[in-house]
Amino acid sequence: MERPLTRNIHPDRPALNLKEYEMTGGYTALRKVCSGMTPAALQKLVQDSNLKGRGGAGFNTGIKWSLIPMGEEAASPKYLICNADEMEPGTFKDRLLLEGNPHQLIEGMILAAYAIQANISYVFLRWAYHKAADLIRKSIQEAYDAGYLGKDILGSGFHLDMHLHTGVGRYMCGEETALLNALEGKRATPRAKPPFPQISGLFGKPTIVNNVETLCCVPHIVNNGIEWFKGLSYSEDGGTKLYGVSGKVKRPGVWELPMGVTMRELIEEHAGGMKDGVELKGVLPGGASTDFLTTQHLDIKMDYKSVAAAGSRLGTGTMIVMDSGTCPVGFVHNLQHFFAQESCGWCTPCREGLPWVEKLLLSLEKGEGKKEDIELLDMHTQLLGPGSTFCALAPGAMEPLQSALKYFRDDFEKHIEHKKCPYD
Amino acid sequence: MLSVTEKQAIDHEIALVPYKKASVIEALKIVQQHRGWISDESVEEIAAYLEISPAEVDSVATFYNLIFRKPVGRHVILLCDSISCYVMGYPRLHKLLEDKLHIRMGGTTADNRFTLLPNVCLGCCDHAPALMIDKDLYRDVEPALLDDILKKYE
Ligand SMILES: Cc1cc2nc3c(=O)[nH]c(=O)nc-3n(C[C@H](O)[C@H](O)[C@H](O)COP(=O)(O)O)c2cc1C
Ligand code: SF4
Numbered sequence: 001m002e003r004p005l006t007r008n009i010h011p012d013r014p015a016l017n018l019k020e021y022e023m024t025g026g027y028t029a030l031r032k033v034c035s036g037m038t039p040a041a042l043q044k045l046v047q048d049s050n051l052k053g054r055g056g057a058g059f060n061t062g063i064k065w066s067l068i069p070m071g072e073e074a075a076s077p078k079y080l081i082c083n084a085d086e087m088e089p090g091t092f093k094d095r096l097l098l099e100g101n102p103h104q105l106i107e108g109m110i111l112a113a114y115a116i117q118a119n120i121s122y123v124f125l126r127w128a129y130h131k132a133a134d135l136i137r138k139s140i141q142e143a144y145d146a147g148y149l150g151k152d153i154l155g156s157g158f159h160l161d162m163h164l165h166t167g168v169g170r171y172m173c174g175e176e177t178a179l180l181n182a183l184e185g186k187r188a189t190p191r192a193k194p195p196f197p198q199i200s201g202l203f204g205k206p207t208i209v210n211n212v213e214t215l216c217c218v219p220h221i222v223n224n225g226i227e228w229f230k231g232l233s234y235s236e237d238g239g240t241k242l243y244g245v246s247g248k249v250k251r252p253g254v255w256e257l258p259m260g261v262t263m264r265e266l267i268e269e270h271a272g273g274m275k276d277g278v279e280l281k282g283v284l285p286g287g288a289s290t291d292f293l294t295t296q297h298l299d300i301k302m303d304y305k306s307v308a309a310a311g312s313r314l315g316t317g318t319m320i321v322m323d324s325g326t327c328p329v330g331f332v333h334n335l336q337h338f339f340a341q342e343s344c345g346w347c348t349p350c351r352e353g354l355p356w357v358e359k360l361l362l363s364l365e366k367g368e369g370k371k372e373d374i375e376l377l378d379m380h381t382q383l384l385g386p387g388s389t390f391c392a393l394a395p396g397a398m399e400p401l402q403s404a405l406k407y408f409r410d411d412f413e414k415h416i417e418h419k420k421c422p423y424d
Numbered sequence: 425m426l427s428v429t430e431k432q433a434i435d436h437e438i439a440l441v442p443y444k445k446a447s448v449i450e451a452l453k454i455v456q457q458h459r460g461w462i463s464d465e466s467v468e469e470i471a472a473y474l475e476i477s478p479a480e481v482d483s484v485a486t487f488y489n490l491i492f493r494k495p496v497g498r499h500v501i502l503l504c505d506s507i508s509c510y511v512m513g514y515p516r517l518h519k520l521l522e523d524k525l526h527i528r529m530g531g532t533t534a535d536n537r538f539t540l541l542p543n544v545c546l547g548c549c550d551h552a553p554a555l556m557i558d559k560d561l562y563r564d565v566e567p568a569l570l571d572d573i574l575k576k577y578e
C-alpha cells in the first residue's frame with residue numbers, strides 16, 4: 001500500500017532537510033513543471049486527478065484553480081495561501097505533514113502558485129504550532145538558497161516569494177475569507193461571496209486558499225500521473241487520505257490510507273478497537289462540525305460521497321469517538337461551548353443563538369432542564385442551519401447537535417426525567 | 425514609546441504589505457513579545473505608529489485570544505478544553521490545576537508565576553489530554569505528572 005504523503009515522515013526522527021528531501025525525489029516535480037509544462041496543463045492535470053480539497057469542503061482543487069483570471073490582463077499580484085490554521089477540535093493531521101516534511105508542502109505550494117501564476121504566497125499557520133513554525137521558516141530559506149523560490153525559478157522565468165504568517169488564535173481564521181481578513185490585519189470575520197477570493201481575495205487581488213494536505217498531494221500527482229493518483233483510492237475521489245481517530249480507543253493516531261477505507265477498519269484495526277470496559281456509541285467522522293454517525297454506519301466508506309450519503313460529512317477525516325461511558329449531553333455541550341466562544345459575532349443568529357444553545361445544554365446536563373428545552377434545541381438546529389448565517393461556522397455547529405438529538409434523544413430526555421445526568 | 429527594536433521589527437513587517445495598517449496584528453505580536461502583554465498605552469503607541477485610531481487597534485487586539493490585554497504571569501498555561509481532551513480527562517486536570525495553583529481559570533498566581541487559560545484544541549488529540557506552557561507542548565498528561573511539569577517553570 002503506497003503512502004506518498006507520509007512515506008518519509010518518521011515522528012521519532014527530525015524532518016527532512018532540503019538535501020534529504022531532494023534525495024527522496026523532492027523538487028523533481030517542480031523541475032518537470034519548470035522545464036516546459038504550461039500553467040493550464042498543470043491545472044488540467046490536477047483537475048483530472050480528482051484531487052478534492054482536504055480542508056473540509058471537498059471541492060475539486062483543479063476546478064477551484066481554474067476560476068483564477070489568467071494572462072496579461074489579470075490583476076496582479078496574485079496570491080497562493082496555504083491554510084495551516086488547523087483548529088477544528090479533534091483534528092491533528094496537518095500537524096504531521098507540517099512537522100514531518102515541510103519541503104513537501106513548500107514544493108506543493110510552488111507548484112500551485114505556478115498553476116495560477118501567483119507571485120506571492122503565505123503559509124497561514126496557527127500560533128500553537130511552534131515546532132512547525134521553526135521548520136517552515138528554515139525550509140523556506142533553504143528553498144530560496146537553492147533557487148526554488150525567488151526570481152526566475154529554475155530558469156522558468158517564474159517568480160515567487162513565500163512568507164510565514166503565524167496567527168494569534170481564533171478558529172475563524174481557518175475560514176478562507178476570514179483568513180484573508182486576518183492576513184490584512186483585520187478581525188477574522190468572513191466576507192460576502194461573491195466576489196469569490198479567486199477574483200477578489202487578499203488585498204483585493206486574485207487568491208487561492210488551499211489546505212496543507214491538499215497542497216502536499218500536488219508534487220506526487222505531477223511525478224506519477226493521474227491514473228496512479230486515482231489508483232491509490234478505494235473510491236472515485238482520488239488519492240490517499242490522512243485519517244485520524246481520537247477518544248477512548250486503544251491506539252489513537254493518524255494514518256495515511258487509501259481514500260475510502262471503512263470506518264470499521266479505522267476504528268477496529270488501526271486504532272485497535274475501543275478501550276476495555278467501554279463500547280462505541282457515536283462517531284463524529286470528520287471533526288467537531290460533522291454529524292454523528294453510530295454503530296449502524298461502521299461499514300460505510302470514509303470518502304466524501306459515502307459519508308454524505310450516511311448523513312454526515314468526511315470533513316477533515318479525523319474522527320472523534322464517543323464511548324458508552326461519556327454523556328452525549330455533556331459531549332455536545334462541550335462542542336457548543338467551543339462554537340459559541342469562537343463565533344466571530346458578525347451575524348445575529350450565530351452570535352445570539354449559540355450561547356443560548358450552550359446554556360440550554362448546560363442546564364440539561366445539570367438536571368435543571370425542562371421538556372420544552374429539547375424543542376428549543378430542535379428549533380435552533382433549524383434557525384442556525386445552512387442559509388441563515390453569514391458563514392459555515394453556525395451550520396457546522398448544528399451538525400453534531402441535530403444528529404445527537406436524533407440518535408441519542410433518550411439520553412436528553414433521561415436528564416429531564418431523573419433531574420440529573422445519568423452518567424454521573 | 426515604542427523601542428527602537430520594536431520599531432525595526434514592525435518596519436520589517438510593514439515592508440511586506442501594501443499599506444501600513446495591514447501589519448497591525450504583527451505589530452501587536454511584536455510588542456507583546458517584548459512587554460508580555462498589550463496595555464492601553466501599547467495600543468495607543470501602535471496606533472500612532474501605524475497611523476490608525478487606537479479603537480481600530482483595540483478592536484483587533486481584543487478579537488484574538490492570544491493577544492493579552494491584561495498582564496499575565498511569567499508563564500502561561502494553555503489547557504486544551506476541546507472535545508477529545510474533554511473525553512480523555514480535561515475536567516479533572518482543570519480542577520487539579522485550579523486547586524494546585526489556587527487560582528480560577530483566567531487567573532494569575534499571587535507570585536505572578538503562572539496564568540491559567542483555557543485553549544481550543546491544540547492539534548494533538550491522539551495524545552489527549554494536552555496542555556501547553558509557554559512554547560512547550562505536553563501530551564497524555566496524567567494528573568500524577570502535573571507537579572513535575574509545573575516544577576520546570578520558575
Ligand atoms: C469556521 C471554519 C474554520 C475552518 N478552518 C479550516 C482550517 O483550519 N484549515 C483548513 O484547511 N480549512 C478550514 N476551513 C475550510 C476553509 O474555509 C477552506 O474551505 C479550505 O481551506 C479550502 O482548502 P481546500 O480547497 O484545499 O480544502 C474552515 C472553514 C470554516 C467555516
Ligand atoms: S456564522 Fe458565526 S462565525 Fe460565521 S459570520 Fe456569523 S457570527 Fe461569524
Ligand code: FES
Pocket residue numbers: 089090091504505506507508509510544545546547548549552553554
Ligand atoms: S481536543 Fe485537545 S488537543 Fe485536540
